[in-house]
Structure formats: C-alpha cells, structure tokens
Amino acid sequence: MTVHHLLEENSIANKFVAQLRDSNIQKDRLRFRKNIERIGEILGYELSKSLVYNPKNVKTPLGEAKLDLPRDEIVVCSILRAGLPLHNGLLNYFDDAENSFISAYRHHPNNDEEFQILVEYLASPSLEGKILLLADPMLATGSSFVNVLGALEPMGKPKEIHLVSVIGASEGIEYVDREFPDNSHLWIATIDEKLNDKGYIVPGLGDAGDLCFGPKLQH
Numbered sequence: 608m609t610v611h612h613l614l615e616e617n618s619i620a621n622k623f624v625a626q627l628r629d630s631n632i633q634k635d636r637l638r639f640r641k642n643i644e645r646i647g648e649i650l651g652y653e654l655s656k657s658l659v660y661n662p663k664n665v666k667t668p669l670g671e672a673k674l675d676l677p678r679d680e681i682v683v684c685s686i687l688r689a690g691l692p693l694h695n696g697l698l699n700y701f702d703d704a705e706n707s708f709i710s711a712y713r714h715h716p717n718n719d720e721e722f723q724i725l726v727e728y729l730a731s732p733s734l735e736g737k738i739l740l741l742a743d744p745m746l747a748t749g750s751s752f753v754n755v756l757g758a759l760e761p762m763g764k765p766k767e768i769h770l771v772s773v774i775g776a777s778e779g780i781e782y783v784d785r786e787f788p789d790n791s792h793l794w795i796a797t798i799d800e801k802l803n804d805k806g807y808i809v810p811g812l813g814d815a816g817d818l819c820f821g822p823k824l825q826h
C-alpha cells in the first residue's frame with residue numbers, strides 16, 4: 608500500500624484539520640461536517656492525479672477540444688456514519704461515480720475497552736474491475752477498514768482500492784497495510800502516533816461520528 612500523507616506539505620488543509628481537532632470549534636457540527644467534506648474534496652483531487660486518463664474530444668460551440676479524461680469506472684464507498692461527509696466531498700468531484708454504503712460500528716459486549724466491529728448494512732453495485740474509493744475519516748485500529756474489505760468481497764474484485772481518511776494512527780495504518788492488496792493507496796490528511804486504552808487516536812479529535820451527528824447509545 609502506498610501512503611500519501613497530505614499534511615507533510617503545508618496547505619490550506621492544515622486549517623481544516625486544526626478546526627476539526629479544536630475542542631471548541633469542533634462543537635459546531637455544521638462546520639465539523641463541512642471541514643471533513645472539504646478534506647474529502649482535496650484528497651479526491653490529489654488521488655485523481657494517480658488515475659489513468661484517455662484522450663477524448665469535446666465539442667465546444669466554436670470547435671473541438673482534445674483533453675484527457677479518467678478512463679475507469681469509480682465507486683465511492685463510505686463507512687457509516689462518519690464516512691458520510693467525506694463521501695460528499697469525494698462525490699463533489701467524482702460526481703458521476705457509483706456509490707456504496709456500508710455500516711461498521713464498535714460493539715462493546717462487556718466493557719468500554721473491548722469491542723468488536725459489526726458490519727450489518729451494505730448497499731453496493733458490482734465492484735468488479737472498478738476503482739474503489741473507500742472513505743472513513745478515522746483510521747484508528749484499522750479494524751473497520753479491514754472488516755469492510757472482507758464484507759465487500761462478494762461484490763467483486765476492484766482493479767484498485769484507494770482508502771481515503773482524515774486522521775490515522777500509525778499502528779492502524781500498519782495493520783491496514785498488511786491486510787489490503789499491495790497496489791492499494793491510502794490518501795490521508797494526517798497521522799498521529801498512538802491509540803489510548805479505548806482505541807481512540809491521541810491526540811486525534813475525539814469521536815468523529817458523534818461530532819458529525821450527535822451521540823449514539825452504546826450497545
């Protein structure tokens with residue numbers, strides 16, 4: 608897997624990530640979702656440079672222009688809930704893509720520290736031979752991405768997988784790297800060093816799903 612780390616280079620994206628992390632600013636849910644969406648647009652633009660392009664002719668009112676357009680079919684798949692604003696950002700640019708939605712959530716059967724990932728909902732077109740963009744703003748332990756990869760298997764084998772995320776923890780990225788095909792890419796805004804006892808990224812930003820949409824009951 609090739610890791611593309613957006614904030615390695617300074618850009619206006621630093622400001623969006625700073626606002627996501629800031630414990631006061633992040634209370635504004637509209638801004639929080641919008642910042643994830645804006646990062647989705649930027650990462651989508653960056654990954655668009657890695658796609659294969661074919662020459663096309665476009666008729667203008669005055670003649671014909673030659674330009675290169677993406678060759679392959681694209682499917683944007685987001686992991687519910689927090690993937691939704693990232694999905695919107697990607698779809699703003701890949702506006703004619705097909706779409707998949709899959710749920711993955713942390714189930715805590717015994718206590719706060721132990722959890723398993725449950726995947727219960729999937730709506731997807733065939734992924735066979737297509738470019739799959741898999742969106743989730745948080746890559747903590749990496750278990751959600753890895754479980755989702757397994758759940759998507761019956762949908763066909765994508766030609767390439769591009770994971771799109773906002774904040775990742777190094778150990779989760781290593782796990783995902785081991786489990787995803789070698790030709791996969793990770794497009795991520797920033798990488799933090801560690802996870803706490805509950806599997807949250809430190810310093811991270813907290814619970815992205817709750818910050819986007821409000822708290823949910825643990826079950």
Ligand SMILES: O=P(O)(O)OC[C@H]1O[C@H](OP(=O)(O)OP(=O)(O)O)[C@H](O)[C@@H]1O
Nearest residue numbers: 688689712713746747748749750751816
């Ligand atoms: O890398 P992992 O350790 O799997 O953690 C990351 C996952 O945790 C969050 O989802 P959560 O389970 O909180 O669901 P939510 O989006 O509904 O809040 C986040 O959106 C990722 O899907």
Ligand SMILES: O=c1cc[nH]c(=O)[nH]1
Nearest residue numbers: 747807808813814815
């Ligand atoms: O830090 C984390 C880890 C998992 N899910 C989140 O939303 N945040």
Ligand SMILES: [Mg+2]
Nearest residue numbers: 814815816817
């Ligand atoms: Mg959550």
